[in-house]
Amino acid sequence: MISIEVTDLTKTYDRNRTALLGPTFTVRPGRVTGFLGPNGAGKSTTLRLLLGLDRPDSGSATLGGRPYAALGEPLRTVGALLDTEAVHRARTAYGHLRWLAVSNRLPQRRVEEVLAATGLTAVARRRVGTFSLGMRQRLGIAAALLGDPAVLILDEPSNGLDPEGIVWIRHLLRRLAAQERTVLVSSHLMGETAAFADHLVILAGGRLLADTPVGDFLERNGRARVRVRAADPAALRTALLARGYGVVADGDGRWVVEGAGAGRVGEIAAHAGTAVRELSEERASLEEAYLALTAGETDFTATGTTGPEPERGRAGRGTPPPDTPPADSDGTGRKG
Numbered sequence: 075m076i077s078i079e080v081t082d083l084t085k086t087y088d089r090n091r092t093a094l095l096g097p098t099f100t101v102r103p104g105r106v107t108g109f110l111g112p113n114g115a116g117k118s119t120t121l122r123l124l125l126g127l128d129r130p131d132s133g134s135a136t137l138g139g140r141p142y143a144a145l146g147e148p149l150r151t152v153g154a155l156l157d158t159e160a161v162h163r164a165r166t167a168y169g170h171l172r173w174l175a176v177s178n179r180l181p182q183r184r185v186e187e188v189l190a191a192t193g194l195t196a197v198a199r200r201r202v203g204t205f206s207l208g209m210r211q212r213l214g215i216a217a218a219l220l221g222d223p224a225v226l227i228l229d230e231p232s233n234g235l236d237p238e239g240i241v242w243i244r245h246l247l248r249r250l251a252a253q254e255r256t257v258l259v260s261s262h263l264m265g266e267t268a269a270f271a272d273h274l275v276i277l278a279g280g281r282l283l284a285d286t287p288v289g290d291f292l293e294r295n296g297r298a299r300v301r302v303r304a305a306d307p308a309a310l311r312t313a314l315l316a317r318g319y320g321v322v323a324d325g326d327g328r329w330v331v332e333g334a335g336a337g338r339v340g341e342i343a344a345h346a347g348t349a350v351r352e353l354s355e356e357r358a359s360l361e362e363a364y365l366a367l368t369a370g371e372t373d374f375t376a377t378g379t380t381g382p383e384p385e386r387g388r389a390g391r392g393t394p395p396p397d398t399p400p401a402d403s404d405g406t407g408r409k410g
């Protein structure tokens with residue numbers, strides 16, 4: 075098993091463009107690590123340095139303790155998908171993979187195996203120039219898998235895939251991690267990342283912003299939110315606002331309450347003397363948690379709001395009240 079180690083990595087392209095300001099993190103085997111960050115965060119630069127395509131100013135990026143250039147047969151250690159255009163368009167998919175196999179002394183049977191694994195067998199004799207983006211993406215993944223490597227580094231692997239292809243890549247990534255491989259996947263698609271990643275490494279402005287399991291990240295950066303429908307919606311709304319909770323109407327007498335657990339909202343309804351007809355707790359999405367963490371970290375933030383602002387009572391201006399859990403709760407204020 076081989077880990078990726080990034081240590082105090084710095085890289086400046088020119089005086090005004092410092093791509094990396096010393097992030098340190100380890101990408102471990104047996105899980106899929108999502109590599110996230112706003113545009114210009116330094117993700118591609120990190121991947122390029124890891125793959126020996128450029129040299130760091132200082133620090134190191136290694137695979138199992140060795141820089142890429144020191145790997146004897148690199149494709150047997152690390153497979154990468156960086157640029158799907160980096161394929162000769164006049165070659166067939168088969169020809170491209172066969173050339174890679176021969177030049178890296180890999181067995182011929184691997185060509186057939188990775189064509190089958192990526193669903194390209196039927197089009198293997200077609201020229202790559204005639205391929206759709208999704209097919210080129212699959213070919214790039216086939217090339218990454220060719221050496222049966224312990225480490226996979228994939229830049230936006232879902233890019234251009236149709237819905238069936240997106241589900242396929244999800245399962246493929248999960249399977250590769252279950253085989254105890256080290257899988258690092260950069261992506262801007264939060265829904266997708268949430269579907270395949272166990273762990274996250276997040277860069278912003280060339281620095282490490284987070285290195286955390288997905289579940290912990292959602293706990294820390296996502297706001298608790300409860301959807302509730304009461305027999306007397308107006309009484310519940312008044313009671314919630316009086317305690318400083320944000321309340322947004324959700325149609326049919328329902329309220330979405332921010333910053334409170336289901337137990338607390340149930341208690342408030344009981345105090346307000348109204349029966350609860352529906353009560354459900356929602357986990358923040360990875361996208362919401364990511365945006366909360368990286369707000370202000372990007373140079374490309376558009377102005378404007380994305381949804382209704384919650385109405386708040388006087389107590390809600392400033393810090394929301396602590397979410398006091400009911401006595402029989404597990405103390406998290408969340409359902410199990």
Ligand SMILES: Nc1ncnc2c1ncn2[C@@H]1O[C@H](COP(=O)(O)OP(=O)(O)OP(=O)(O)O)[C@@H](O)[C@H]1O
Binds near residue numbers: 087088111
């Ligand atoms: N070859 C280069 N020459 C000069 N500057 C570069 C070069 N490559 C990257 N940069 C700069 O380095 C910084 C980090 O870029 P990088 O491509 O690593 O970010 P990223 O996180 O991959 O962004 P994106 O999500 O947009 O792909 C940016 O300011 C970028 O403009």
